[in-house]
Amino acid sequence: xxxxxxxxxxxxxxxxxxxxxxxxxxxxxxxxxxxxxxxxxxxxxxxxxxxxxxxxxxxxxxxxxxxxxxxxxxxxxxxxxxxxxxxxxxxxxxxxxxxxxxxxxxxxxxxxxxxxxxxxxxxxxxxxxxxxxxxxxxxxxxxxxxxxxxxxxxxxxxxxxxxxxxxxxxxxxxxxxxxxxxxxxxxxxxxxxxxxxxxxxxxxxxxxxxxxxxxxxxxxxxxxxxxxxxxxxxxxxxxxxxxxxxxxxxxxxxxxxxxxxxxxxxxxxxxxxxxxxxxxxxxxxxxxxxxxxxxxxxxxxxxxxxxxxxxxxxxxxxxxxxxxxxxxxxxxxxxxxxxxxxxxxxxxxxxxxxxxxxxxxxxxxxxxxxxxxxxxxxxxxxx
Amino acid sequence: xxxxxxxxxxxxxxxxxxxxxxxxxxxxxxxxxxxxxxxxxxxxxxxxxxxxxxxxxxxxxxxxxxxxxxxxxxxxxxxxxxxxxxxxxxxxxxxxxxxxxxxxxxxxxxxxxxxxxxxxxxxxxxxxxxxxxxxxxxxxxxxxxxxxxxxxxxxxxxxxxxxxxxxxxxxxxxxxxxxxxxxxxxxxxxxxxxxxxxxxxxxxxxxxxxxxxxxxxxxxxxxxxxxxxxxxxxxxxxxxxxxxxxxxxxxxxxxxxxxxxxxxxxxxxxxxxxxxxxxxxxxxxxxxxxxxxxxxxxxxxxxxxxxxxxxxxxxxxxxxxxxxxxxxxxxxxxxxxxxxxxxxxxxxxxxxxxxxxxxxxxxxxxxxxxxxxxxxxxxxxxxxx
Ligand SMILES: Cc1cc2nc3c(=O)[nH]c(=O)nc-3n(C[C@H](O)[C@H](O)[C@H](O)COP(=O)(O)OP(=O)(O)OC[C@H]3O[C@@H](n4cnc5c(N)ncnc54)[C@H](O)[C@@H]3O)c2cc1C
Numbered sequence: 034x035x036x037x038x039x040x041x042x043x044x045x046x047x048x049x050x051x052x053x054x055x056x057x058x059x060x061x062x063x064x065x066x067x068x069x070x071x072x073x074x075x076x077x078x079x080x081x082x083x084x085x086x087x088x089x090x091x092x093x094x095x096x097x098x099x100x101x102x103x104x105x106x107x108x109x110x111x112x113x114x115x116x117x118x119x120x121x122x123x124x125x126x127x128x129x130x131x132x133x134x135x136x137x138x139x140x141x142x143x144x145x146x147x148x149x150x151x152x153x154x155x156x157x158x159x160x161x162x163x164x165x166x167x168x169x170x171x172x173x174x175x176x177x178x179x180x181x182x183x184x185x186x187x188x189x190x191x192x193x194x195x196x197x198x199x200x201x202x203x204x205x206x207x208x209x210x211x212x213x214x215x216x217x218x219x220x221x222x223x224x225x226x227x228x229x230x231x232x233x234x235x236x237x238x239x240x241x242x243x244x245x246x247x248x249x250x251x252x253x254x255x256x257x258x259x260x261x262x263x264x265x266x267x268x269x270x271x272x273x274x275x276x277x278x279x280x281x282x283x284x285x286x287x288x289x290x291x292x293x294x295x296x297x298x299x300x301x302x303x304x305x306x307x308x309x310x311x312x313x314x315x316x317x318x319x320x321x322x323x324x325x326x327x328x329x330x331x332x333x334x335x336x337x338x339x340x341x342x343x344x345x346x347x348x349x350x351x352x353x354x355x356x357x358x359x360x361x362x363x364x365x366x367x368x369x370x371x372x373x374x375x376x377x378x379x380x381x382x383x384x385x386x387x388x389x390x391x392x393x394x395x396x397x398x399x400x401x402x403x404x405x406x407x408x409x410x411x412x413x414x415x416x
Numbered sequence: 417x418x419x420x421x422x423x424x425x426x427x428x429x430x431x432x433x434x435x436x437x438x439x440x441x442x443x444x445x446x447x448x449x450x451x452x453x454x455x456x457x458x459x460x461x462x463x464x465x466x467x468x469x470x471x472x473x474x475x476x477x478x479x480x481x482x483x484x485x486x487x488x489x490x491x492x493x494x495x496x497x498x499x500x501x502x503x504x505x506x507x508x509x510x511x512x513x514x515x516x517x518x519x520x521x522x523x524x525x526x527x528x529x530x531x532x533x534x535x536x537x538x539x540x541x542x543x544x545x546x547x548x549x550x551x552x553x554x555x556x557x558x559x560x561x562x563x564x565x566x567x568x569x570x571x572x573x574x575x576x577x578x579x580x581x582x583x584x585x586x587x588x589x590x591x592x593x594x595x596x597x598x599x600x601x602x603x604x605x606x607x608x609x610x611x612x613x614x615x616x617x618x619x620x621x622x623x624x625x626x627x628x629x630x631x632x633x634x635x636x637x638x639x640x641x642x643x644x645x646x647x648x649x650x651x652x653x654x655x656x657x658x659x660x661x662x663x664x665x666x667x668x669x670x671x672x673x674x675x676x677x678x679x680x681x682x683x684x685x686x687x688x689x690x691x692x693x694x695x696x697x698x699x700x701x702x703x704x705x706x707x708x709x710x711x712x713x714x715x716x717x718x719x720x721x722x723x724x725x726x727x728x729x730x731x732x733x734x735x736x737x738x739x740x741x742x743x744x745x746x747x748x749x750x751x752x753x754x755x756x757x758x759x760x761x762x763x764x765x766x767x768x769x770x771x772x773x774x775x776x777x778x779x780x781x782x783x784x785x786x787x788x789x790x791x792x793x794x795x796x797x798x799x800x801x
């Protein structure tokens with residue numbers, strides 16, 4: 034396992050950094066926010082740029098070559114997401130690839146993989162995971178039911194906070210086919226086309242101007258071939274998908290944290306008070322040094338976690354928890370301190386730092402906050 | 417499963433494992449090679465050290481001519497892990513081997529290398545580092561211990577303090593002021609001195625755990641030959657910085673010890689029943705332990721990446737400061753978590769000592785504040801006040 038990027042990965046990273054600077058600079062978020070009636074804003078992402086991302090091969094990173102992918106693995110996806118995190122680039126990359134493609138790779142039949150993975154790889158089809166019900170991540174609690182009628186499944190229920198749910202073509206829906214609302218047993222995954230009769234999607238624009246959707250299923254009927262993996266036994270797969278999602282999210286957070294931190298350091302060097310740069314005050318220097326230490330740990334953890342996924346090791350869930358918890362703590366610290374160290378400027382909309390804190394608050398909640406993952410870690414470690 | 421090691425390192429692991437199985441006796445196993453060592457144990461440890469040296473397993477990164485194996489960073493990690501796994505004590509001379517020897521290799525004359533390196537390796541000569549003084553701690557460059565040239569000799573007067581192993585030491589790497597008129601960094605020299613030289617008085621200092629870990633050293637008209645000089649005259653600051661940066665080599669492995677403590681604490685918590693339930697089911701204890709566990713793994717991740725960087729040929733950067741800061745915070749956290757798990761039992765014995773001992777981690781080898789200064793100024797480029 035390589036814990037430093039090889040040449041190919043470094044090239045990928047460099048081209049991603051350039052690409053996001055050019056096509057999805059941080060002002061994109063302001064544009065989407067300030068022109069709510071524009072087509073881009075309605076979509077919550079820029080279709081033309083997403084198409085270009087497809088041409089660059091980024092949705093193809095984790096998909097093996099036999100399914101039209103590039104076989105770059107999670108390290109490849111991670112460096113692109115990290116680069117995107119620097120400009121808070123809105124795109125369905127995480128939903129469609131880290132969650133959607135992972136679901137197919139982990140549980141899909143050969144037929145399902147052949148049908149969908151090439152379309153995800155090219156960016157033509159957008160996938161996402163419809164898992165959460167209610168305000169907090171809790172993968173055991175699935176009340177959305179799928180009843181078996183003949184050779185069909187009939188789905189009824191509601192999902193919340195489905196990232197990019199309003200633009201997705203296909204949903205990977207976690208449903209209950211058996212058991213109590215809260216049991217691990219009896220969960221299944223179904224592929225549902227968003228244009229299917231009975232699916233209604235309500236978009237909610239979050240504080241970070243990105244999109245989450247509330248999706249209701251009213252007697253949505255899908256054939257037996259929509260089943261992804263085994264019926265009643267999806268819980269383990271769902272955890273694996275969510276682990277990959279969290280690792281991808283941690284990579285994005287790492288990019289955002291570095292950008293917010295670098296902007297803050299730049300300000301410490303240029304803003305003067307008492308006749309000297311404020312960065313010469315030791316009270317600020319030590320806090321900056323501490324943040325830097327946390328970021329360095331974050332880099333190591335994210336790199337180890339991405340590598341763990343590619344190596345397929347037993348340690349993926351541990352790494353997912355640690356990376357997510359650490360990046361939540363660090364993003365909170367760096368976004369709060371970023372504002373504090375900018376003084377009054379920090380709370381204005383003129384600076385980007387406010388955009389980072391908004392995204393921070395959303396990603397910290399997504400797929401489980403740090404309390405969730407600390408508790409989960411204890412369970413994983415067998416106590 | 418451990419997938420980060422190349423096959424050669426795994427082959428070396430098997431070799432080490434086999435040798436340890438054959439040679440590690442019960443008498444030696446688990447002995448502590450640091451701090452306050454009982455005289456009987458010291459004899460046993462010296463014997464063990466000699467055996468390790470004969471097998472070239474003391475400082476494997478050293479060139480072969482000095483008794484090493486010219487081994488890379490992966491083999492060093494493997495050796496540390498294997499020794500740790502079976503409770504084999506390391507060599508006796510951590511400061512000499514890790515910090516001082518590399519400086520002798522860099523700046524020493526052929527005679528100095530010949531004279532000092534082999535006995536250091538075998539454990540025959542214990543070394544200490546005489547840098548800090550009562551008035552020169554974080555501000556090391558303000559040190560005052562004087563060495564005046566007199567014919568073929570230097571004559572030394574002054575005092576050092578906090579010298580780990582000072583009271584066991586046969587030799588000392590000593591920083592002295594040789595030019596009082598030069599700017600403070602430019603008037604320092606480094607000497608290698610025999611601790612039995614007349615005029616040296618060593619007084620052990622007792623730490624709050626009761627251990628005699630370090631000493632103060634007084635110098636009164638101590639006469640040493642000019643050949644004691646390590647590196648050029650008045651360029652001792654450069655040598656000292658080299659010695660301090662050598663501490664880095666050991667830093668990537670710091671996670672081994674702290675992770676062992678965390679595992680021990682979790683076992684304790686599982687076995688303690690409160691209100692009919694194991695303590696691990698108490699939500700507060702549970703999340704504190706999980707957080708500590710994660711931090712231990714984080715320390716490992718940071719170490720692994722810096723090892724990978726070193727194996728890739730990248731020069732060591734500020735990560736030594738970073739890893740050091742992180743490590744001390746984890747040591748502190750684990751120490752305080754032990755109180756949450758063990759209650760009053762964390763006031764006695766091993767865990768009690770640990771709680772006290774770990775307070776020293778953020779002071780020894782450069783305080784946390786000084787390391788933050790280094791990160792802020794040298795890495796982040798923030799201006800001086
Ligand atoms: C267990 C142990 C083993 C040791 N072994 C050795 C050894 O073998 N050889 C040796 O030579 N020395 C040794 N030392 C000494 C060690 O290097 C010093 O204690 C350390 O460098 C701090 O110096 P000081 O104790 O004089 O504290 P001071 O420098 O007086 O510091 C006191 C406080 O002020 C803070 N401070 C000082 N300067 C600044 C600044 N610029 N900015 C912000 N805060 C500042 C420090 O962080 C600290 O909190 C050892 C120390 C310990 C605890």
